[in-house]
Amino acid sequence: MSTGHRSPDGPGPGVDDAIRALLLLMPRMVGRVKRIPVPEELQSMALGPRHLSLLSYLLFDGPMTVNELASRLEIAPTTVSLMVGELSRKGILDRREDDDDRRRRIVSIAEAKRPVIDDWLARGAVAWRRALDPLTPGQRQMFLDTLRAYERAVEEQG
Structure with missing residues (x-):
């Protein structure tokens, strides 16, 4: 690994120093995210990370079809x-017919659960806004691209 020197390519750490910093930072971040308490009203519903992503899309982007969510x-x-079926049975999601195509179902967060889900997911959104707001759009895109590349690399190794 690196000796702690700056990168010869410009300001900032070299690759090895950045890897070291990330190997220390990522477990702390994951640990902190895991400690965000699930609201009492939702604790019995066994929500996992896959549910959080689905709920986040519906919360931030509004109702959509199953195919849109899948994409x-x-x-x-x-x-x-x-x-969707599982979360609908638990009263977290609503499904209704699409007025334009009765074969399609539109999925949305149940109005009774919206405030608690909004409050719960807003914490992460506020933290991300604080972290991303000072960056330029190009820097934000680079950050997202880097996280996606890391995810793919881990997947390929697993």
Whole structure:
């Protein structure tokens, strides 16, 4: 690994120093995120990370079809359909017919659960806004691209 010197390519740490910093930072971040308490009203519902992503899309982007959710979550529509069914039975999501195409179902967060889900997910959104706001759009894109590249690399190794 690196000796702690700056990168010869410009300001900032070298690759090895950045890796070291991330290897220390990532477990702390994950630990802090895991300690965000699930609201008491939702604790019995066994919500996992996959549910949080689905709920986040519905909260921030509004109601959408199962196929739209599947595309955004990058998983099969059948998997999303199962998740939607599960969360609908628990009263977290509502499904209604699409007025334009009765074969399609529109999925949304149940109005009774919206405030608690909004409050719960807003904490992460506020933290991300604080972290990303000072960056330029190009820097934000680079950050997102880097996280996606890391995710792919970990997936390839697993």
